Amino acid sequence: MKITQDIKESTVIMTLDGELDASSSVILDEELSDPEIMKYSKILVDCRNLNYISSAGLGVFISHLQRFEDAQIKLIFFNMQDKVRNVFEILGLDLLMTIVTNYEEAITIADE
């Protein structure tokens, strides 16, 4: 799992590249736990190259969701592959998290 961050003013674009399983999701948790991230009001997660997610990866997002919501930080996923989106849907997480088609849509929703 490779995670890169691109900062644009109040927005972090986080690009996930690889597979998020019980082994690799620790890296994601470290990134999202970094106090620095709370300085931004929007976290846009580019999932184009996220090829796999297990419950461990989902669990990392679930565990940070309330904290971001309380701090009024918008967490938005975009470019998600169908097979990965399906895993969110099995648990109904697509109803609790914002998942949109592409970057343009993510920016529009983030700016609302």
Added chain:
Amino acid sequence: MNNSIRVSCTKKNLKLIRDFVTKYLQGLALSDVLMNQIVLAVDEICANLIIHANNEDPSKYIYLTITEPKDAVQFEITDNGVAFSTHDYKEPDILEHVRVGKKGGVGIALVRRIMDKVEFTTKGDANSCLLYKKIK
């Protein structure tokens, strides 16, 4: 085709297991979504066995065997660790997980929603998990 694999109990080996299952399933012409679901279900069980049942002890092993009953695919995963207690299992309340910031505890729910049959059995010190999925 080789239908069984033995791996030592480290999380790094989960990728090895997923690749093995993916390679086996490739001959069955499944959709991307279904293939991913099945690989995920096996990965979740193996992760639980490696982390919880065997405490990530690399001197311990789990065994996976894939078979093809009529119109289905079946996985048997065995180990000698601490047995999974189906008795104590409760479906997770995802909203509560979000509220308290809980990281774990949704893996078995995924497996149960994906697979048509999930059975845990223990005989002596050997545990077995059987996963069955209709594919036609």
